[in-house]
Amino acid sequence: MSIESQATRDRILDAAERLFGLNGFPCASLRQITDEAGVNLAAVNYHFGSKEDLYKAVLIRRIRPVNEERLTRLGQAEQLAGDQPVPLRAILDTFIRPLLRRAANELPGGMPFLRLISRDLTDPQPFMLDEMVREFDPLVARYTRVLTQTLPGIPLSELFWRMQFTIGGMLYAAAHQHDFERTSCGLCRENDLDGCLRRLIDFCAAGLQAPLTKAAMQPAASTLQQNALLHYQ
Numbered sequence: 001m002s003i004e005s006q007a008t009r010d011r012i013l014d015a016a017e018r019l020f021g022l023n024g025f026p027c028a029s030l031r032q033i034t035d036e037a038g039v040n041l042a043a044v045n046y047h048f049g050s051k052e053d054l055y056k057a058v059l060i061r062r063i064r065p066v067n068e069e070r071l072t073r074l075g076q077a078e079q080l081a082g083d084q085p086v087p088l089r090a091i092l093d094t095f096i097r098p099l100l101r102r103a104a105n106e107l108p109g110g111m112p113f114l115r116l117i118s119r120d121l122t123d124p125q126p127f128m129l130d131e132m133v134r135e136f137d138p139l140v141a142r143y144t145r146v147l148t149q150t151l152p153g154i155p156l157s158e159l160f161w162r163m164q165f166t167i168g169g170m171l172y173a174a175a176h177q178h179d180f181e182r183t184s185c186g187l188c189r190e191n192d193l194d195g196c197l198r199r200l201i202d203f204c205a206a207g208l209q210a211p212l213t214k215a216a217m218q219p220a221a222s223t224l225q226q227n228a229l230l231h232y233q
Contacts, residue, residue, distance in 0.1 A: 009047045011037040017058045021116035052127050062113040067139050069098040085150040092201045096170050103174040114175045166204045173200050
């Protein structure tokens with residue numbers, strides 16, 4: 001691909017990322033995207049083929065580098081831990097830091113993407129299901145194995161519940177950390193990435209290893225647990 005062609009493709013992706021995030025997939029038209037990108041409709045058809053394929057490309061362009069960085073950092077943490085379980089805070093750091101850093105420093109994949117992924121989580125597009133499974137299943141499998149070694153006393157079903165809440169806290173912090181100083185009347189400083197990361201890890205670690213309630217100690221049906229274990233092996 002020529003430099004000019006790549007630049008055109010990137011302009012389309014940037015415009016689509018912003019408009020899909022602001023308006024949602026159904027309401028962001030290709031006409032709006034091509035006008036903002038300064039290209040014609042033929043360029044979208046040439047590079048992506050359809051509106052659905054453009055949406056997929058927008059999400060995967062940002063998701064894949066974040067997940068690759070997470071897995072690299074997790075591998076480094078495992079090496080440091082040696083034969084011992086990886087410390088919980090280290091696991092959370094490898095998972096949260098790549099996304100939080102991009103948002104705090106307005107790196108590619110920052111606020112426009114966070115707005116888009118938050119919208120996609122609340123209003124998922126059916127055609128994205130297979131793509132998201134392919135992008136996230138290897139990540140979930142790796143983190144599940146590491147977390148079950150670090151938190152052996154937490155039943156797998158309860159661990160999955162707590163992982164979902166951890167992801168929710170991470171996405172909220174990433175998307176809204178620039179508002180913390182205003183909403184706290186100055187008590188929470190803006191652009192304090194290290195402070196935000198440390199406090200978020202404190203919060204998530206406490207939730208992941210919280211004492212089990214009676215309901216949480218009830219084992220999931222053995223077939224369900226076995227299916228989950230097989231799926232993420």
